[in-house]
Amino acid sequence: GDGGRVAMAMAMAAAASAQNHMASVEDDDDDFDSTYYREPVAVLHLCNRSACLFRMERYEEARNDAREAVGLCRGRNSKAHFRLARAQMSMKQYGSAVHTLE
Numbered sequence: 001g002d003g004g005r006v007a008m009a010m011a012m013a014a015a016a017s018a019q020n021h022m023a024s025v026e027d028d029d030d031d032f033d034s035t036y037y038r039e040p041v042a043v044l045h046l047c048n049r050s051a052c053l054f055r056m057e058r059y060e061e062a063r064n065d066a067r068e069a070v071g072l073c074r075g076r077n078s079k080a081h082f083r084l085a086r087a088q089m090s091m092k093q094y095g096s097a098v099h100t101l102e
Contacts, residue, residue, distance in 0.1 A: 007052040043073045043080060050083040054090070063087035070100075 046069035053062035066084035073080055081100055088097040 005056070007055060008049070010052075040073075043069045043077055046072070047077070047079050047083050050087065054083070054087060057090075059087050059090040063091060 046065045050062045050065035050069065053059075053065060063084060066080055066087055069077065069080035070084055075081075085097040085100040088094075088100060
C-alpha cells in the first residue's frame with residue numbers, strides 16, 4: 001500500500017542525505033578516513049531500505065540490500081543478518097537462511 005511507498009521514499013531520502021553528508025565531510029578534511037565512517041552508515045541505510053522493500057514484498061531486492069549490508073559489516077551486524085535471513089525465508093531459500101543465522 002501507500003505506507004510501503006512512503007517508507008521506501010523515506011529510506012531512500014535518508015540514504016541520499018548520508019551520501020551528501022559524506023561528500024561534504026570528505027571535501028572538508030583531506031586526512032579523513034571515509035571507509036571508517038561510510039561502512040556503518042551504509043550498513044544502517046541498506047538495512048533500513050531492505051526492511052522497506054520487505055514490507056513492499058520486494059523480497060529479492062530486500063535480500064540484495066541485506067546481503068550487501070552483511071558484506072560491508074564483515075558479519076558484525078546482527079540486524080543485517082536478520083534482514084537477509086528473513087528475505088531468504090520469504091523466497092523459500094531455507095538452507096541459505098539457516099546458514100545466514102549460524
